[in-house]
Amino acid sequence: MELRQLEYFVAVAEEAGFTRAAARLHVAQPGVSAQIRQLEREMGEELFDRSGRTVRLTAVGEAVLPYARAALAAVDGMRLVVDEFTGLLRGRVMIGGVSAPSVLDLPGMLAEFHERHPAVEISLVETDPETLLDDVQSGRLDLGILGLGGRMPDGVRVQVVVDQALVAAVHRGHELAGRSSITVAELRDLPLISLPVGTGLRTALEEVCAQAGFGPHVAFEASDPLVAGQLAGRGLGVAILPESAVARAASELGVLAVTEPVMRGRMGLIWRESGPKSPAARAFIEHARRHLPDLAG
Template sequence: MDLRQLQYFVAVAETGSFTRAAERVHITQSGVSAQIKALEHELGAELFDRSGRTARLTDAGSVALRHARAALDSTLDLRDAIDDVKGLIRGRLTIGMVTGCEVTPLFDALAAFHRDHPGIELELTEANSDHLVAGVRTGSLDVALAGLAGEPPDHLAAQIIVSEPLVALTPPGSELAQRGRVPVAGLTSYHIVCLPVGTGIRDVLDRAVLAAVGVRPEVALVATSPDTVAGLARRGLGVAVLSESMAAAHPDLVAVPIDDVGIPALLALIWQDRASPALSAFLKHCRAAFS
């Protein structure tokens, strides 16, 4: 017995005709008749009463029809499930990213994934890194691009995109620019402009100053965008503390190295290590985009 025989059997039962069943399944009438006879031989019972003008189910045929339909339905369910895995026909992927941080390779990965799998609904959420980490841990986010201080969180898989030091960004000609370097403890003598609590950059700053002087730094001005942080420093409102790559976007300002921080600022993709097929496919695009 095979699925093709069950398909032909159901077609004859539903149409009441070997001829119409053959038209439905796109083979000859003799082919349908031969397969039904083979099925009857295997089951040891006639499935149709062929004495009239229509093919009527026998008692055995009526019982067999319920099971044949169930078997075909299960086959369709199986095919749909495999299609979801292999073809990623449908589904949803929730992605988090740091507020105000435009990362071109992530957008490239999103675009490439959408082209390959248009049936997958994409949802993009911006938040501070602490909320992104919590979202991945609870499962409300499938994956997030987050700023981290030091090592990625335990129990989460991660791909580190950037690992770099913090710098102090200041206008040319300022006292700090003339010094050329600053110890992390020395930052406390300046008005500091930085990203908010919950971001990776701020976490690195807070932990480094706390380790150096025993207290958290007083941040005079807070902005959610690295560009805004740099803009405030440009206008003399304080010393901007950002990562090296963020500072590179503002060549009119001087990036002064901060000594003795000891903790790298990381930008990393994080996800739970039980990836769904959609997430696995998206991560492949991310690896290609960030390579």
């Protein structure tokens, strides 16, 4: 029995298919099938039911799976211990994010860490805020960057890395384009362009509108602030955006400060309070916290 066979077995079980497992493992599908067949011969039992449209574990496969995972985890643990003794940092770091302003210089942060620790594999995925938060809490992601709105759940730590005013952006020919500011109350009944429900910016907009006694009329949603600005530039509504998102398009848009009250958009670095188990992930979180601003105060 080889560790590679156990790795393939776990991948097929988790992906419910040989093709998806092969893609995950970056190997050819026939090779995965052959190794699983060899493992089944050594075990003397079939581990997968291949009769249906999807591959399912047999009763024996279900019983064996926890032990296969434990064996692979033990080997990973041995490697980490050796790496810590030798000073070599390797492993994998999973980061989740939403569209972040350029002031954060995420590429620079990632490149600097990679230069220091070239043996660490870094994966960056974009996802929606709710999924991102769930994945950080569960440990599927080591770190997340997202807009902040409302209270963070217990067990999640936050470092505020962006705190900027939210503004209203309109087409140059819009009736509001000549003004320098607009109150929250004046947003009532205007067709607004905003980020989707659940984002920090959308939550901030909904909270101030609720305080003024109305719900915002959001005519268009865009997950990317730059796209929202482009929609406003086409005359499709009033975009509520962070200052940094309209800076590059200020010549094409009329930009108004939002007052009474002033709206602010915040983004935060989030991670589990208990911390990740991987030394690589711990090192990356420390690096990100040093590299990015800390605006909590």
